[in-house]
Amino acid sequence: MANFGVIVFPGSNCDHDAYHALKHVMNADVKFLWHKDTDLSDIDFLIVPGGFSYGDYLRSGAIARFSPIMQEVVKFAEKGGPVMGICNGFQILLEAGLIPGAMMHNNKLRFVCKSVNIRVENTESMFTSHLKKGQVLNIPVSHGEGNYFIDDDGLKALNDNNQVLFRYTDAEGNLTDEANFNGSRDSIAGITNVGGNVLGMMPHPERAMEKILGSEDGKPIFDSILNSLSIA
Amino acid sequence: MATSHAQEPEVTLELALEHGLNEEEYGWIVDKLGRTPTFTELGVYSVMWSEHCSYKNSIVELKKLPRDGEHLLVGAGEENAGLVDIGDGLGCAFKIESHNHPSAVEPYQGAATGVGGIHRDIFTMGARPIASLNSLRFGDMKNPRVRYLLDGVVRGIGDYGNSFGVPVIAGEVYFDESYEGNPLVNAMSIGIVKAGETASAIAEGIGNPVIIVGASTGRDGIHGATFASEEISEESEKKRPSVQVGDPFTEKLLLEASLEALKTGAVVGMQDMGAAGIACSSSEMTAKGQQGMRVDLDKVPAREDGMTAYELLLSESQERMLVVAHKGREQEIIDVYEKWDLHAVVVGEVVDGDKVTYWKEGEVKAEIPADHLVLGGGAPQYIRETKKPAYLEETQNFDIEGLDHPADHIDTIKKLLNSPNIASKRWVHEQYDTTVRTNTVTAPGASDSGVIRIKDTKKGLVAKTDCNGRYVYLNPRKGGQIAVVESARNVVCSGGKPMAITNCLNFGNPYKPEVYWTFKEALGGMGDACRALNTPVTGGNVSFYNENPEGAIFPSPIIGMLGVIEDVEKHTTTPEFKAEGEIIVYLGADRKGLGGTEYLKVIHNLTQGDAPELNIDFEVKLQESLLEAIKAGFITAAHDIADGGLAITLAEMAIFSKLGATVDLAKLTGSAHEVLFSEAQSGVVVTIREADLSTVKAHFENFGVPAIEIGSVNGSDKLEIKGIGSLDLKEISETYESVIPNAMNT
Numbered sequence: 001m002a003n004f005g006v007i008v009f010p011g012s013n014c015d016h017d018a019y020h021a022l023k024h025v026m027n028a029d030v031k032f033l034w035h036k037d038t039d040l041s042d043i044d045f046l047i048v049p050g051g052f053s054y055g056d057y058l059r060s061g062a063i064a065r066f067s068p069i070m071q072e073v074v075k076f077a078e079k080g081g082p083v084m085g086i087c088n089g090f091q092i093l094l095e096a097g098l099i100p101g102a103m104m105h106n107n108k109l110r111f112v113c114k115s116v117n118i119r120v121e122n123t124e125s126m127f128t129s130h131l132k133k134g135q136v137l138n139i140p141v142s143h144g145e146g147n148y149f150i151d152d153d154g155l156k157a158l159n160d161n162n163q164v165l166f167r168y169t170d171a172e173g174n175l176t177d178e179a180n181f182n183g184s185r186d187s188i189a190g191i192t193n194v195g196g197n198v199l200g201m202m203p204h205p206e207r208a209m210e211k212i213l214g215s216e217d218g219k220p221i222f223d224s225i226l227n228s229l230s231i232a
Numbered sequence: 233m234a235t236s237h238a239q240e241p242e243v244t245l246e247l248a249l250e251h252g253l254n255e256e257e258y259g260w261i262v263d264k265l266g267r268t269p270t271f272t273e274l275g276v277y278s279v280m281w282s283e284h285c286s287y288k289n290s291i292v293e294l295k296k297l298p299r300d301g302e303h304l305l306v307g308a309g310e311e312n313a314g315l316v317d318i319g320d321g322l323g324c325a326f327k328i329e330s331h332n333h334p335s336a337v338e339p340y341q342g343a344a345t346g347v348g349g350i351h352r353d354i355f356t357m358g359a360r361p362i363a364s365l366n367s368l369r370f371g372d373m374k375n376p377r378v379r380y381l382l383d384g385v386v387r388g389i390g391d392y393g394n395s396f397g398v399p400v401i402a403g404e405v406y407f408d409e410s411y412e413g414n415p416l417v418n419a420m421s422i423g424i425v426k427a428g429e430t431a432s433a434i435a436e437g438i439g440n441p442v443i444i445v446g447a448s449t450g451r452d453g454i455h456g457a458t459f460a461s462e463e464i465s466e467e468s469e470k471k472r473p474s475v476q477v478g479d480p481f482t483e484k485l486l487l488e489a490s491l492e493a494l495k496t497g498a499v500v501g502m503q504d505m506g507a508a509g510i511a512c513s514s515s516e517m518t519a520k521g522q523q524g525m526r527v528d529l530d531k532v533p534a535r536e537d538g539m540t541a542y543e544l545l546l547s548e549s550q551e552r553m554l555v556v557a558h559k560g561r562e563q564e565i566i567d568v569y570e571k572w573d574l575h576a577v578v579v580g581e582v583v584d585g586d587k588v589t590y591w592k593e594g595e596v597k598a599e600i601p602a603d604h605l606v607l608g609g610g611a612p613q614y615i616r617e618t619k620k621p622a623y624l625e626e627t628q629n630f631d632i633e634g635l636d637h638p639a640d641h642i643d644t645i646k647k648l649l650n651s652p653n654i655a656s657k658r659w660v661h662e663q664y665d666t667t668v669r670t671n672t673v674t675a676p677g678a679s680d681s682g683v684i685r686i687k688d689t690k691k692g693l694v695a696k697t698d699c700n701g702r703y704v705y706l707n708p709r710k711g712g713q714i715a716v717v718e719s720a721r722n723v724v725c726s727g728g729k730p731m732a733i734t735n736c737l738n739f740g741n742p743y744k745p746e747v748y749w750t751f752k753e754a755l756g757g758m759g760d761a762c763r764a765l766n767t768p769v770t771g772g773n774v775s776f777y778n779e780n781p782e783g784a785i786f787p788s789p790i791i792g793m794l795g796v797i798e799d800v801e802k803h804t805t806t807p808e809f810k811a812e813g814e815i816i817v818y819l820g821a822d823r824k825g826l827g828g829t830e831y832l833k834v835i836h837n838l839t840q841g842d843a844p845e846l847n848i849d850f851e852v853k854l855q856e857s858l859l860e861a862i863k864a865g866f867i868t869a870a871h872d873i874a875d876g877g878l879a880i881t882l883a884e885m886a887i888f889s890k891l892g893a894t895v896d897l898a899k900l901t902g903s904a905h906e907v908l909f910s911e912a913q914s915g916v917v918v919t920i921r922e923a924d925l926s927t928v929k930a931h932f933e934n935f936g937v938p939a940i941e942i943g944s945v946n947g948s949d950k951l952e953i954k955g956i957g958s959l960d961l962k963e964i965s966e967t968y969e970s971v972i973p974n975a976m977n978t
Contacts, residue, residue, distance in 0.1 A: 013397025055481025
């Protein structure tokens with residue numbers, strides 16, 4: 001069975017949530033990786049979890065990208081290894097240059113924590129194969145800097161290469177200004193790199209894994225991942 | 233005894249008075265020390281004997297509260313927080329604390345460090361914080377300063393708690409002119425610890441090393457505790473440097489490192505540093521261990537050069553703890569903190585005797601018997617003069633029925649929904665992370681109280697902060713009772729059994745006899761209710777001197793109620809209507825009396841009358857019968873009647889569910905405006921399946937609790953109240969959701 005690794009930076013606070021989701025909901029093999037670790041040889045899939053790595057004092061993810069493990073994560077990803085960055089993890093992957101674009105403060109300049117709807121834009125990815133195109137998922141967000149930005153050329157490339165996996169929409173799957181609560185370019189909630197092996201997303205699928213917590217819509221994303229790893 | 237440093241001011245009675253001590257207290261110090269204290273000693277006595285640290289004007293009354301119960305693992309005041317046995321081999325540590333004065337002058341940092349401080353109280357006991365709550369009070373939202381304070385406080389709570397990674401699960405926000413200039417910012421933390429793995433705030437074992445861990449010590453927050461122990465005035469702005477600056481990132485590291493350090497078994501005792509910093513933590517731990525402690529202040533990691541002993545001892549720099557290790561095992565502890573990139577430096581040791589001795593540059597700067605400094609030891613205890621406030625005569629005899637009550641009740645309901653006290657607080661709680669740690673079953677706003685599941689068990693924890701200061705102002709004793717029973721009722725409405733409370737007692741200047749009378753009465757009321765509900769007081773915090781130039785705030789004893797849900801999947805109950813065709817039932821006492829209501833305030837701009845009706849014995853029956861009905865699976869929704877009365881309870885159930893309903897309130901006795909807007913206690917609205925109606929009625933009849941069928945849920949887009957009129961759900965939802973965002977212009 002595939003081995004998942006969840007990176008723990010000083011200040012990570014969704015590390016245990018990702019661990020719980022994989023270990024206890026998905027029954028997967030998972031272990032924590034300390035930010036000073038550099039050996040990823042027994043890892044099949046990396047999670048860069050949410051939180052406030054190094055306090056995010058300079059700019060979200062700006063310090064974490066320099067930590068020892070991130071040098072190895074870049075090598076892992078460049079060799080095609082699958083990596084998923086959630087929230088702060090997405091910000092770190094952007095800072096590390098593994099995914100194009102940048103994150104700005106939410107356009108209303110306030111932290112936002114709520115349940116939002118995201119529409120599945122592409123099901124040919126290893127992260128979304130168990131979903132239907134156009135399907136709307138109800139998943140929590142919780143961030144202050146989730147206003148995704150990319151320039152016109154970059155955006156065109158993302159669209160041309162089918163790199164956009166999720167967009168913020170209303171419950172019916174319509175793109176609206178209100179649904180795009182943080183002002184992200186083109187309502188982007190989650191994208192992959194060109195190779196399709198690195199995903200960054202602001203919403204927290206690991207918080208939507210159990211009925212008692214209000215939504216299980218995060219599960220098909222992990223089902224997709226586990227399925228692709230078992231085939232690979 | 234070494235001579236004091238040349239630069240230090242000479243210690244005189246005058247200097248002692250400037251430090252906030254009185255003549256009698258200064259005399260006691262000179263007498264017991266047998267000499268004039270050094271400047272450093274004076275500083276230490278003054279903070280340790282400040283109201284904030286010593287509870288000198290409240291402890292006699294606090295001891296009258298019920299503080300025993302079969303589930304309590306630690307008694308009130310014994311450790312940093314109360315500890316309740318919740319079964320499954322788990323203990324729950326919880327506590328609420330104020331940060332009012334810092335927040336009044338520096339709302340962002342004031343609120344942020346309030347959150348940091350209360351979480352440290354929890355993890356210093358070895359418990360991992362898993363949820364937080366808060367209780368906020370501000371002046372009138374029309375005042376731009378109030379909006380500035382609200383914005384800063386919410387950002388402060390959010391930025392600190394979000395980064396620290398603990399969800400906010402419930403809270404309350406009230407606005408009233410009485411809190412103008414002196415907002416209340418009370419923060420509560422709840423943590424979980426395995427039984428037998430708790431840590432104690434004790435220093436014992438001669439020769440055991442004392443280690444300071446966490447952040448370095450700077451000049452911030454010196455005399456913060458003293459600042460908290462005086463009234464807010466125009467001078468207060470100058471006290472801005474007394475407000476500490478928070479660093480949630482360091483706190484997060486401190487949490488992880490401290491829990492890891494405890495696992496080594498090398499820790500004897502651990503105490504967080506809050507008010508009065510090193511002075512307080514070292515003397516409290518020493519007094520508890522009944523031995524002495526020597527601290528070498530030169531070894532304390534400092535943020536700046538040239539800090540004096542006085543400054544090092546009194547600094548309230550955040551995110552620090554004092555740890556006593558087993559001799560020879562200190563390196564194990566240091567290694568853990570260094571792994572987390574934190575300071576861990578041995579600064580002293582436990583010694584023979586009973587004194588705390590602070591050294592700097594080869595000199596003894598202070599040497600004080602630890603017992604002199606702490607509560608229950610030498611710290612003064614006072615019984616203050618009391619006098620019933622004169623205004624009560626007027627307010628309690630006010631002729632409410634003689635007012636001109638508007639006939640258009642629908643219009644009144646809309647006006648109430650437009651009150652920021654009733655309107656949705658979504659603007660506030662969406663700035664808090666409410667779902668991190670993946671335990672949140674009901675988040676703020678969606679329920680009468682916050683519910684979290686406890687992983688690896690079937691259980692849930694349910695918690696609520698509550699107090700209506702208007703009621704306490706109008707009738708301190710009954711207001712104190714209501715604060716407790718209402719928070720318990722909220723817990724029951726969510727499916728939990730109330731277990732114990734923590735409290736944050738926010739009052740005015742205790743030297744004013746009227747304030748003290750109110751304080752004493754309110755505590756008496758809380759005690760009555762806690763005894764009846766069997767929910768002992770596990771501790772908390774007293775905040776006096778909450779005044780502005782206009783006078784004292786509404787007396788506000790905020791209750792933090794903790795309950796346990798036996799089966800969190802089955803018993804958790806929420807207020808929104810669930811399905812068309814379900815029957816709406818009113819449970820409880822007659823809806824009568826309009827004293828102290830939001831209706832009186834909003835429609836007549838009055839705070840008058842007596843506090844709402846309450847019969848504690850009946851309230852207990854209501855809560856017991858409701859909890860049984862919930863556990864038996866009969867109740868599909870439950871919502872307490874509180875601010876705004878029955879009309880608002882029904883409107884909220886409809887708004888939350890987007891389902892309409894038709895109700896007929898003719899079966900309830902009383903005039904229409906009383907039935908709709910009375911805040912009489914012991915009232916709950918529930919829904920049940922039609923098939924269960926006779927069984928449910930019989931169940932409540934057995935308890936002597938009236939259960940009156942008042943209507944049913946339907947698929948319409950209206951809440952229709954027969955004989956009164958109808959409310960368009962879309963319209964009232966928009967009102968309810970837009971009040972605070974509009975006021976805050978976002």
